[in-house]
Amino acid sequence: xxxxxxxxxxxxxxxxxxxxxxxxxxxxxxxxxxxxxxxxxxxxxxxxxxxxxxxxxxxxxxxxxxxxxxxxxxxxxxxxxxxxxxxxxxxxxxxxxxxxxxxxxxxxxxxxxxxxxxxxxxxxxxxxxxxxxxxx
Amino acid sequence: xxxxxxxxxxxxxxxxxxxxxxxxxxxxxxxxxxxxxxxxxxxxxxxxxxxxxxxxxxxxxxxxxxxxxxxxxxxxxxxxxxxxxxxxxxxxxxxxxxxxxxxxxxxxxxxxx
Numbered sequence: 001x002x003x004x005x006x007x008x009x010x011x012x013x014x015x016x017x018x019x020x021x022x023x024x025x026x027x028x029x030x031x032x033x034x035x036x037x038x039x040x041x042x043x044x045x046x047x048x049x050x051x052x053x054x055x056x057x058x059x060x061x062x063x064x065x066x067x068x069x070x071x072x073x074x075x076x077x078x079x080x081x082x083x084x085x086x087x088x089x090x091x092x093x094x095x096x097x098x099x100x101x102x103x104x105x106x107x108x109x110x111x112x113x114x115x116x117x118x119x120x121x122x123x124x125x126x127x128x129x130x131x132x133x134x135x136x
Numbered sequence: 137x138x139x140x141x142x143x144x145x146x147x148x149x150x151x152x153x154x155x156x157x158x159x160x161x162x163x164x165x166x167x168x169x170x171x172x173x174x175x176x177x178x179x180x181x182x183x184x185x186x187x188x189x190x191x192x193x194x195x196x197x198x199x200x201x202x203x204x205x206x207x208x209x210x211x212x213x214x215x216x217x218x219x220x221x222x223x224x225x226x227x228x229x230x231x232x233x234x235x236x237x238x239x240x241x242x243x244x245x246x247x248x249x
Contacts, residue, residue, distance in 0.1 A: 011160035036220040043191050047159035098203050103196035106228060110192055113227050
């Protein structure tokens with residue numbers, strides 16, 4: 001079963017996308033603790049796409065597709081902003097973050113720790129980021 | 137949406153956070169810390185009992201002040217974290233960097249240590 005939502009690139013849209021994902025996970029009987037983590041990972045990727053890839057320009061859009069497979073949930077993000085492969089990003093260590101007094105840097109680390117697989121590709125001017133979570 | 141209240145009680149400055157702290161609303165948490173620093177408080181307890189959700193933007197606010205707090209000998213304790221939110225702290229290992237208490241009473245005890 002697959003479900004989709006389209007948001008514009010504004011930070012105000014994050015609440016909407018979290019609610020959409022939370023509702024779908026609930027409908028598919030994903031336990032609360034697990035669902036909270038998955039909602040967080042989606043929020044982190046969206047925030048990153050909105051702020052860094054699309055410069056908070058509400059003319060730009062992000063499409064999120066949720067695909068519930070028997071033992072996997074696949075989250076697919078499509079946008080036309082500046083392409084960025086999470087796998088090629090070296091997350092700073094916690095010590096580096098503390099000493100630099102930076103507020104950013106934790107989001108993608110969370111995504112990497114929560115999801116089982118992250119894929120990035122480009123197709124016909126679209127960046128495609130796919131997050132895969134294996135479920136018991 | 138986030139709602140942040142500040143109050144002072146027995147030399148402890150409380151920051152009470154309610155709702156969702158995400159990339160859009162983390163600025164309010166940051167402002168609360170900035171104000172506390174300007175006043176020159178030395179003991180801060182952050183009440184997260186009514187915090188429903190926090191993303192990296194909010195967690196980054198806590199992390200970004202740790203160095204300054206240590207330098208200025210400011211004590212910080214977070215308390216009342218719900219289980220769903222607590223697991224996010226655990227994923228990042230934040231309990232090794234930030235003092236965390238179960239409830240307000242324990243938080244005050246930790247600040248008095």
